[in-house]
Amino acid sequence: MAKSDESTAKPAEKKKSKKLLIIIVAAVLVLGGGGAAYFMFFKGESTPPPPEPGKVIALEAITLNLKDGHFLKLSLALQATADATGELDGSRALDLAVSEFSNRSIAELSTSEAREAGKAELLKKIEEAYEGQVMDLYFTQFVMQ
Template sequence: MAKEEKAAEEAPKKSKKKLLIIVAAVVVLLGGGAGGYFAFFSGPSTPKPPTPGKVVALEAITLNLADGHFLKLKLSLQATADAAEEPDGSKALDIAISEFSNRPVAELSSNAARDKAKAELRKKINEAYEGHVMDVYFTEFVMQ
């Protein structure tokens, strides 16, 4: 009988130890799984904004607007620091002519409309220069 009592006392100690090891293993596996999930399935990190380089001033151009008015436009291009050389302004001027020549003066007279047109122009110029131009500045914008 004494042997049976000792065996009965040792069994709960071993089962508690096993239970503790199993619980610890489950916690470690869940933690590792959660860490792996967040590492692989979290969205891509936000791209770092480009470092500004030189600002290249372009010559002023005069455009015919759609309703018989004129637009005198002078642009400057903000190149990125990783651009190998200063961007040639001919692409930007061609895009600006295409973008503004068929617009009526009413479409460009408010600040909001001008900002929207500038954003569209910036996007097209950035695509044309393959990301080497990060911003476009209107240094002269006169409508008549």
């Protein structure tokens, strides 16, 4: 009878050790997969630092017609980046300002939110036109009549 007890004990130990081995392997795979997923998806990409501000270039005032027959007198200043090469020509920025604001009415520009939205859209166009040499835009004069 001693032999039958030993023979039944060995398969039970083998089953336990196989289960334990499977559990350990599964845990290692889950932890390894979780770690890999963390590094792939949650590892923040390093964002480039914002450009250093350079000099501010004041542009001449322009008067333009709004869509509904009113006028807008606008003066701009461009904040160049420190690595901007040479003197920036403001004529492109003024042309973009004319095309941006001449399609709007006085009612569309009467709130500060609308002016800020127009400024943001103009800044986006200016940044594209000047290929990253301009980092900000300032309205030094904004008079509607």
